[in-house]
Each structure stands twice: as C-alpha cells, then as structure tokens.
Amino acid sequence: MEKPFLSLAIKNPRWFAQNTDAVLKTAEKELLVIAKLPSKEKRTVANVLEPFGRATAIIGEMQSKAHFFAAVHPDPKVRKAAERSVEKLSRFSSALYLRRDLYEAIKNVPEIDLDKETKRFRQKELLAFTLTGIEKPPSIRREIKKLMDKAVKLGQAFDRNIREDVRFLEFPAADLEGLPEDYRKAHKPDKKGMVRVSTQYPDYYPCMQYAVNGEARRKLSFLSNNRGWPKNERIFKDLLDTRRRQAVLIGYANWADYITADKMTGSAKVVRRFINELATVVKKTSERDFKLLLERKKKDQPNAVSLDVWDTAYYEDLAIKERIGLDTQEVRAYFSFERVERGILEITARLFGLSYRRVVLPTWHKEVKAFDVYRGKKLIGRIYFDLHPRKGKYGHAACFDLRPGIRGVQLPEASLVCNFSKGLMTHDEVTTFLHEFGHLLHWILGGDQRWARFNGFGTEWDFVEAPSQMLEAWALDYKTLKQFACHHKTRQPIPEALVKNMQKADKFGRGIWVRRQNFLSALSLQYHEERHPKRVDLYNIVQRVGKKYHVQQYPRGMYFYTSFGHLNGYSALYYTYIWSRAIAEDMLSVFRRKGMYDKKTARRYLEKVLAPGGSEDAHQLIRNFLGRDWDLGAFHAWIDK
DSSP states (O other): OOOOOOOOOOOOTHHHHHHHHHHHHHHHHHHHHHHTOOTTSOOOIIIIIHHHHHHHHHHHHHHHHHHHHHHHOSOHHHHHHHHHHHHHHHHHHHHHTTOHHHHHHHHTSOSTTOOHHHHHHHHHHHHHHHHHTTTSOHHHHHHHHHHHHHHHHHHHHHHHHHHHOOOEEEEEGGGGTTSOHHHHHHSOOOTTSEEEEESSHHHHHHHHHHOSOHHHHHHHHHHHHTTTTTHHHHHHHHHHHHHHHHHHHHTOSSHHHHHTTTSSSOSHHHHHHHHHHHHHHHHHHHHHHHHHHHHHHHHHOTTOOOOOTTTHHHHHHHHHHHHTOOOHHHHHTTOBHHHHHHHHHHHHHHHHTEEEEEEOOOOSSTTOEEEEEEETTEEEEEEEEEOSOOTTSOOSOEEEEEEOOBTTTBOOEEEEEOOOOSSBOOHHHHHHHHHHHHHHHHHHHTOOOSSGGGSTTOSOTTTTHHHHHHHHGGGGOHHHHTTTOBOTTTOOBOOHHHHHHHHHHHHTTHHHHHHHHHHHHHHHHHHTTOSOTTTSOHHHHHHHHHHHHOSSOOOTTOOGGGGOTHHHHTTTOTTHHHHHHHHHHHHHHHHHHHOTTOHHHHHHHIIIIITTTTSSOHHHHHHHHHSSOOOSHHHHHHHHO
16 A cells, blocks of 8 residues: 655654655665665665665655745745755765665675666666766865765755745836736835836736836846846856865866766767757747847837847737737736636646546645646546745746655655736747646656656756646647636637637747857856856857857856756756657657547557656657657757747
8 A cells, every 4th residue: 555645744844854854864764774785685676776776766756845835835934844854964965875885785786687667777776876977086075075065055055045036126117008908907116106016927028018118027037037146146157166176176177077977868979969959950040039139129220239138028029919910918818817727737648648646734834736637537646736836935937846656555645836817828838837747747647657766857967858848738739728717707718710810920030049048058058168168258258159059148246057947957957848849749740640639649659658657768768659769850840930
C-alpha cells in the first residue's frame, strides 16, 4: 500500500529544521547499510542500490519541498527557514556524491544480473559521482564541496532578490490610455489622479502590450528589467566565478562544457553550433518582422530609427490588429480565468483518458486548489494550483515537483505556480498555463517508476521543455478552444473565424521571438564560458552577444540579466527551450497529421514519451514515438510559416 499524500499546511518555521534533521538521520541509516558491508560480501541491488536509492529519494523529496516553500510560502519566516533547509540538504547531497565508499560500492554491483531500469540507475548514479569529481584527490574534492555549497547560497540570494523586489510606478490616469476596461477598473486613480502599477505580471504585461503612452512603457520596462539590480550584479559574477572554478577542478574548460556533458547535446560545442545554425535560419524572417514593426512605429513617430524593447509587444499588437484584423482585447473577452482553468482540466482529461477530482484540504495558502488525478479508475497522483500573485511569491510561472512517484511506495505530487489575473486572461497567459500544465502531466504520468530519479521530467534537461511546449499547440486549436472559451458577457462560444485570425497572429512576429530566444540561449552560454567572470562587464556582454544574435539592443541602464532568473536555475542551459521547441514541433507533426485528439496517437505519446519519464535516453523516447530519429525539418518550417 502506498504512503498517504503529503501534508502541506506548513505554518511553523521550525517544521523545516525538525523534518530536515529527521530526513538526514533516515538517509544516514540507509547509507550506513552500504558503508558497513564486509569487504568480502558481494555488492548487490538489495544491499547497495536499494538503500542508496531510498536515501537519495528522501533527500530529494525534502529538497523539493524546501525549495518550493522558499518560493511560495506567504510567511517570510517560513521562506527563510525553507532556504536554510535547502542549504543543509544541498551540503549533504554534495558530500554524498564525493564519498568514495559509496561510489566503490555502486561500481562493484555487477551489471550482468541487472534488469534494464536498474542497470540504467546504476550507470546514471556513477555518472553523477564522476561529474561531482569523485576521481579527484581528497584535497580537490574538499574544495569542490566548498564551491558547490557556496553556489547554492549565491543562487538562493539571486532568486530571492528577484522574487522580493516588486517595484511600483505611479502614472497619471491618462497615461494608461489603451488599457482594457477591466484593467482600468482594477487600477483606479487616487485623489491626485495617479494610478499605481507594479512589476508583477498581471500589471506589467498589459501595459507593455496596450499602453499608448510610449514613455509610460519605457519607464515600466526599465523598472521591471532592473529588478534585482544592483545586488544581483555582484552576486551573479560571484556565482559565475564559483561555477567556473568548480568545473575546472573537475576537469572541464568552463561551466558550459561541464553542465552540458550529460545532456542530449553532450557538449557546449554542439550547443553553440545549434545556436549559430538557428541564427542563420531565422535571420531573414526576423528581419522581415522587425522591419514591419518599425514601419508601423514610424506612422506614430516619423523620425524613429529603432524599435525599442518596450515597443515590441505594443507595435506587434497594433500591426496584428491592422494587418490581420485581430483585436487581442477582443480575444481576452473569451478567456475568463475560471473557465480557462476548468477547460484545461477537461481537455487534458479527454486527451489522455484522465479525470481530476477536487480535494478540499489545508495547504500553504487559502487560494490553493488540490486535485487527485485518476487514469481510468486508478489514482496516479495529486496536483496543486497556486495561480495568482501575492507578496513574496515566486513571480514567474513554473511547475514545482513535490514528491516523486516510486512504484508500490508512493504516488507523485507537483504544484503549478503562476501569476495570472483572476479576471480575463490574455491568450499568451492561456498558452503559459498549458505549457506549465504540460510539465505537471509529465511528472504525474511519468510517476510509476522503480527508481525515483527517473520520475516524470527526470530526463535529460534539454528534453524537459519538449512535452510542455507540445501542449501549447492545443491553445490554438479551434476544437479545443470552443470547449471552454466563451465571451464573459454574452456567454457565446469563441467564433471559428476569430481563432483562425489568432492562428495567423501567432505566426506574426515569430521570427523576432525565435531570435530573442536564441539570443538568450547564446547569452547564458557566453556568460558561463567567460574565463575571468569577476572582471567582465556583464552589460557589455549583453551588447556584444545581442549584436550577433538579436534584432534589438538593451539600452544603457537596463540590466535585465539581474532579473533573468533562469541564469541561476538553468545556468548555461537556456538553449533547452529552443532545442526542445525543435523536438516538440517534430513530435507535433504526428498529431497535426492524425488529428489533435486522435486517441491512438495520444495513447502512443503517453506510453512512449511521458510514462517512461527518464528511464530511457531522450533520443530513444523520441525515436519510440516517431519511429525514426528526430530532425529540424518541422521546426524550420514552423519558423518560416
């Protein structure tokens, strides 16, 4: 019988210290079984791999919970306690993968008698030891350990500075001309006629898209992009230096080479080649898109010579309205939050044969919703929704894993954390919802694993985004949207003609979007290839990389990299988004050919890609679904549409 689901109504900061100590004590007992094995006793699955698997699973689960609550808990004291827990658990984990006794024990488990999953588990754990520096002399291992622990603390500080740095501007009400009616009603002027607007998503993005006043957009853009500055300038340099020193000690030229070693790409050289090839492919399309938007800006400002970063969303919206006849504010009227939330549950249930049952239980915040997930009559996991902004909460959108599934032991759990409006949503927000829900499904549907490390998106990091980007495609499918998108006043379903225009609009500006993603990929790679990161000018690197890969430049005084949270969590791996998009487009070609709700295709995708989690190489998962190796053909066609 499986363990009960987690209890997540944590209110006392002391909970983390108490439970962290208990988890560490349990893990130590498991590892002691391995350490005390007599030298002559054979190393086996039962006396080495299973206790090691249990130890790493409970440590990983506690790390996930602590990392999660450090990002979302409403009480700053609890968030701080959770951060301390992450530090303590990370120190334990780094020390664990530098222990020669454990490494030798796993290494001495004979492969010949192992089943496929267990053999892969052994291989992956040995690789983890190697990539931590296990083969280095004790003095070097001690230095690596210090650097790993330091990187955790620096990363936490970097994230905290972004999360807690919510900034505000006050505008005259007239400066919000062009904003939707519901937005203006929610932002009423004070006695002086001023409106307060924050850098949180529901405030920020509508202003970037709809505010007619370019100066208002400019001010808010600077404010948002400079979150975390100046503190994160120093912290990020220190983090880059710490990562570089660790990579060099382990035997790599730089962090980019080190962190890509166990990914699909296998090396920074392959990533760089992919980025450069993509730059060539997207150049013509992006320059065409940029020219169209600049021409539109010149209608308002005849002397304009550039399209600033705060202009892109605004003029793209205007150009779409004028060239395609699509009013994105009209589109918003069909996407009330509650119907979107319900609709996403309904369409994924239909696609994968699932059902979601609401569970009322205490959690970390009153707005959180919990659902048990069933496949047929079988309970397969639990999910949580924490979908609206609040003070101190993680400000982006993500899926946080809370507990891995282990066959016969426990069911997987994960939470969606987003910052959506409670009223009408933009179509981009609907797409983001589906994207993050794709991660959630991957975790839950891939949660029947013998070994916790293979649960759901426990696969190569540069494949992780493919299933989530796959699900985005349903946000532009008429058969999907007509199931839940209806006008918030008239209750009429979304017209097919409107969806067709939305599909046309989705292609508009795609070149600029891909170019920017490629730029961010190149930037994250370049930062982690620098030889002397403490001495570099981070802004100048933005300019240098931007000239080669972007169609726009970030103006002096805009230090957007200090609010670019992926530079901590993803380090040099931001390329995974665009790499995974290429894979997703190839896999989507099957659905587009067979039908977006074709049962055989959906079942095959579930069974061949999602359910195996990380129990097979990503290249093999894709091959199992497509019946061939993946290629860039569908991706290049998608860019040029």
